[in-house]
Amino acid sequence: MEEITAPPRFRQGSGRLCLDYLRTLRYRGTPRATEELADPAALMAWVRQCGPAVEGPRSAPGPGPADVLAARALREAAYTLVTAAVAAGAAVAPAPAVRARLNRAAAADVPVPHLAPDGAVRHRAEDPVRAVLALVARDALDLVASPALLPRVHACASPTCGALFLDHSRPGTRRWCSMDTCGNQSKKSSFRSAGRR
Structure with a gap:
């Protein structure tokens, strides 16, 4: 019998851990904004x-x-930093509270790789949540300090999405965070509009 697996709960594929x-x-910035x-x-x-x-x-x-509130605050600090850097096209000096929150999170211990008896590489951390959020904060700091990448961070062209993504396409002209979701929805909408004319 084939095992049925649940679909992923959270969206991934933005090109960077911090953007995921x-x-x-x-749906940030839209009436449908939903806290996940x-x-x-x-x-x-x-x-x-x-x-x-x-x-x-x-x-x-x-x-x-309290960890959930801190995790959300870290997310908003990262969003503030990334969007300001993208708008400026370079690293920017964020507000002291934003800088302090990101620096504090980035300073936490990150997951440490270790070789298991079966030969697989696994990661350990005293506090797995804090360790993964340290990776998120470090990734955000690395992204805003990368002048070659900032011009490739785009907001999805879908007016109902609100996601940011790193465009890895050769010309750097990708419009949607995902062709499978936002891109297809846009094309379907355009097709329906053209059919009504």
């Missing part, structure tokens, strides 16, 4: 789906409500 994390406020980091279970699910597979001590407590 920004997508946890889905709604509770500790959702935060843990994002870490498991989008970060490296991280093992923690069996006795380590999972994230709590």
Whole structure:
């Protein structure tokens, strides 16, 4: 019997871990804006789906409500930093609170790789959630300090999406965060509009 797996809960494929994390406020800037980091279970699910597979001590407590609030605040700080750098085309000096939040998160211990007895490489961290969020913060800092990449960070052309993505296409003219979702929806909409004429 074939095992049925659930579809991924969170959107990925933006081209950078930090940009995937920004997508946890889905449909940002639209009336349909939806908070995907709604509770500790959702935060843990994002870490498991989008970060490296991280093992923690069996006795380590999972994230709590305060961790969720801190994770959302980190996301908004990263969003502020990335969008300001993209608009300026270069790294910018963010507000002290934004800088402090990102620096604090980036300073946390990151997952450490180790070789398991079966030969597989796994990652360990005392606090898997904090460790993966440190990777997110470091990725955001690296992205805004990369002048060659900033011009390739685009907002999805779909007026109902709000996601940012890193355009890896050769000409750098990609319009949608995903051709499978936003791109196809736009083409269907255009086709229906043309059919009504």
